[in-house]
Amino acid sequence: MARINPSILAADFVNLERDLHRISTADLVHVDVMDNHFVPNLTFGPQMVGRIQDVSTIPLDVHLMIDDPDRWAPGYAELGAYSVTFHAEAAADPVALARRLRAIGARAGIALKPGTDVTPYLELLPEFDQVLVMTVEPGFGGQSFMPETMPKLRRLREAVDGSGLDVWLQVDGGVTTETIVTAADNGADTFVAGSSVFRGEPAEQIQALREAVAG
Ligand code: DX5
Numbered sequence: 001m002a003r004i005n006p007s008i009l010a011a012d013f014v015n016l017e018r019d020l021h022r023i024s025t026a027d028l029v030h031v032d033v034m035d036n037h038f039v040p041n042l043t044f045g046p047q048m049v050g051r052i053q054d055v056s057t058i059p060l061d062v063h064l065m066i067d068d069p070d071r072w073a074p075g076y077a078e079l080g081a082y083s084v085t086f087h088a089e090a091a092a093d094p095v096a097l098a099r100r101l102r103a104i105g106a107r108a109g110i111a112l113k114p115g116t117d118v119t120p121y122l123e124l125l126p127e128f129d130q131v132l133v134m135t136v137e138p139g140f141g142g143q144s145f146m147p148e149t150m151p152k153l154r155r156l157r158e159a160v161d162g163s164g165l166d167v168w169l170q171v172d173g174g175v176t177t178e179t180i181v182t183a184a185d186n187g188a189d190t191f192v193a194g195s196s197v198f199r200g201e202p203a204e205q206i207q208a209l210r211e212a213v214a215g
C-alpha cells in the first residue's frame with residue numbers, strides 16, 4: 001500500500017503543532033532539515049525536530065539536506081526518528097552511516113539528487129531501508145516534478161524486486177494527484193508531498209493522493 005508522507009516544509013512554522021495534527025491521517029511526517037550549505041535554504045535542526053517528535057502522533061521521516069551527515073545524522077536517530085535519510089552526495093561513508101542509523105534503531109535512507117547516477121548504489125541496496133529519488137532539485141517546496149528522474153526510479157524498482165529486499169522507494173518534490181500516478185507507475189511506494197497537501201484541507205488532500213494511486 002502507498003505511503004503518503006506530508007512535508008511540513010509547507011506548513012505554518014508558527015502553528016506547527018496545529019498543522020502536525022492536521023496531517024494525522026498520513027503515514028509519516030516528512031521533516032526537511034536544511035543547513036544553507038548542502039542546499040541554499042535553512043530550516044531547523046535537532047532541537048526543533050525533537051519537539052516535533054514530542055507532539056506528532058505519527059512517526060517522523062527525517063530528510064537531511066545537510067553537509068557532513070556522517071557527523072549529524074545519528075543524532076536524529078537518537079531523537080527517535082522512525083527513518084533518517086541522508087544525501088549520497090554529502091556522505092563520506094554511506095554504508096558505515098547507514099549501519100550506525102540501523103544500530104540506533106532507525107530506518108536508514110539514502111537520497112539522490114536529480115543529476116546523481118544510481119548505478120553505484122544498486123549493489124548497496126541491502127544496506128538501506130529506503131531510497132529517496134528527488135524529483136526536484138532539493139532546497140525548496142513548490143517546484144515542478146521532473147519526469148526525467150523516472151528512469152532512475154524504474155532501475156531501482158527492478159533492482160529491489162530482483163533482490164527480494166523490502167526497500168521502500170520514495171519520491172519527493174512536485175508530487176500532486178497527477179504526478180503521483182507517474183511515480184507509482186515507475187515503482188515508487190512512498191510519496192512526499194508538501195505544497196499539494198497544505199494548499200487545501202490537508203486531510204482531504206491526503207485522501208485524494210491515496211485514491212489517485214489506489215486503483
Ligand atoms: C525539497 C524538500 C521537499 C519539499 C517538497 O527540497 O525535500 O520535501 O518539501 O515540497 P513540494 O511537495 O511542494 O514539492
Ligand code: ZN
Nearest residue numbers: 032063172192
Ligand atoms: Zn524532503
